[in-house]
Amino acid sequence: MGKLKFGIIKEGKIPVDKRVPLTPKKCVEALQEFPEMEIVVQPSDIRCFTDAEYRELHIPMQEDLNDCDVLMGVKEVPIDQLIPNKTYMFFSHTIKKQPHNAKLLRAILDKNITLLDYETLKSADGQRVVAFGRYAGIVGAYNGILTYGKKHKLFDLKPAYLCHEMEDMQEEYFKVKLPPIKIAVTGGGRVAGGAMEVLDKMGIRKVSVFDYLYKQFTEPVYAQLHSGDYNARPDVEVWDSPDFYANPHLYKSTFRKFTKVTDLLLACAYWDPRAPKLFTEEETRKPDFRIDTIADITCDVDGSIPTTKSATTITNPAYDYNPETGVVEPPYSRADNITIMAVDNLPCELPRNASRDFGRLLIDNVFPHFFNGDAEGMLARATIARDGKLTERFSYLEDYANSATNNKEKQETV
Incomplete structure (x- = not known):
């Protein structure tokens, strides 16, 4: 098995969120725990952990994340910043059909993005495994x-x-x-x-x-x-x-x-x-x-x-x-x-403390599934979209995602 490259994105949502999925020390710990893992960090001037803190621990900084397999953030990624054909993990706030994010889900489908939502990452008995x-x-x-x-x-x-x-x-x-x-x-x-x-x-x-x-x-x-x-x-x-x-x-x-x-x-x-x-x-x-x-x-x-x-x-x-x-x-x-x-x-x-806690949960409860073939099906269950389509578990969101297209067509007609 080759290396799996994770990229930590710069948060783009306004108002800004200073939290990170992995702190510098948690990056080091993850790399030690999972030898098949690579981590790069997109430079950011808003994070609670500075670029310098990542560099001090020899975590590579990289502006262009196109060569990453999995892109990780915290909040919703602005539509114009989504890279097509990638796997993303972030809080999408779409599973309850939140009106303001219908366009985001539509864009994820249109851009052929695989989306795993932290909120949907659950153990076999239905308990959430990562949260703030x-x-x-x-x-x-x-x-x-x-x-x-x-x-x-x-x-x-x-x-x-x-x-x-x-x-x-x-x-x-x-x-x-x-x-x-x-x-x-x-x-x-x-x-x-x-x-x-x-x-x-x-x-x-x-x-x-x-x-x-x-x-x-x-x-x-x-x-x-x-x-x-x-x-x-x-x-x-x-x-x-x-x-x-x-x-x-x-x-x-x-x-x-x-x-x-x-x-x-x-x-x-x-x-x-x-x-x-x-x-x-x-x-x-x-x-x-x-x-x-x-x-x-x-x-x-x-x-x-x-x-x-x-x-x-x-x-x-x-x-x-x-x-x-x-x-x-x-x-x-x-x-x-x-x-x-x-x-x-x-x-x-308290973004620094909250980020440390979140990174701990990722290392213990989520990353192992990327390297054991998702033996328990956790990643599969958490996947909202793949190959331009909603997965069966989240097919109930189809009308919601399509509403963004319908609204756009109405506006263009008007």
Whole structure:
């Protein structure tokens, strides 16, 4: 078997993303682990790791990537930068038929590109093997605490994006002095795990769901809430997780009991649009609705958190939701408002750490399949397009991809 050449592309999407799929040290590690592998890096002035850092470890820099077998990025590649007949790996944000990327998928098919999406790389039992979720949780929880402290004029933390590394952010933890509030963390995956890492390191104690609901504390505490803690099927008495994930539309939210005792909500749970929302806008107007700060870390606009009216940016991370009017207002403008943090690209705030984590997952969980003939079929299952066509698993995207052509024809006709 000959060498397989991987090229790390310069991110072209605007706004810029500073993350990389492989850091300089992870490149070295990958090359040691897989002797049949070659890696070259396209020069970039926007990466969180400089060209010099790659050169120091003797990773070749190469502007023209036409001789590469696999091209790797993070975000969507601009259509005019796609090289025909190549294999690409990046987050394409197409599998949910995101309207703004129909043209991208159409171009990938037209240019005969093989596309593997990181989001579709899964183990045989359906678990994702690479993601930035942990760092979404880490930054999201930090931003949630920062927002709560700012709202109540308790402390001012340095924003995560102004910290060079996570270690610098952790230096800010000592400033956190919270009253005996209750913090709810929803979810059981990587995102929730990252959020709880931050709370634990800040010295905030985890308590059981029962104690969270029914006991008073003299210190700040948090509880991790799973789907069964705040959803119920009216016609079934016993919680059944597989049934909930198969039939979320048959369930009702029971989150109301948590809105009466929670001060800060860190929303980290994946939400199926068929599932009930955690609460309603009407419920936010009830006198016993206690939540006044929400970090919507999953950032589903008008999703599980109905007060998330729009995503926010890294530099302007928060806004207020006025429960009385249902209108969005400037952040921290009124004590009775609910302050929402809904940054939709949280891992970008700690790009160096997030990139290291991501590279680790690639080396452990993805690269082996390129050199063992894809024995488990992981790469095949993750392939959205090949030979100018959608693969069978993703054939449901055909109308979506064709919509870009149809829209173009309509515009030309007009």
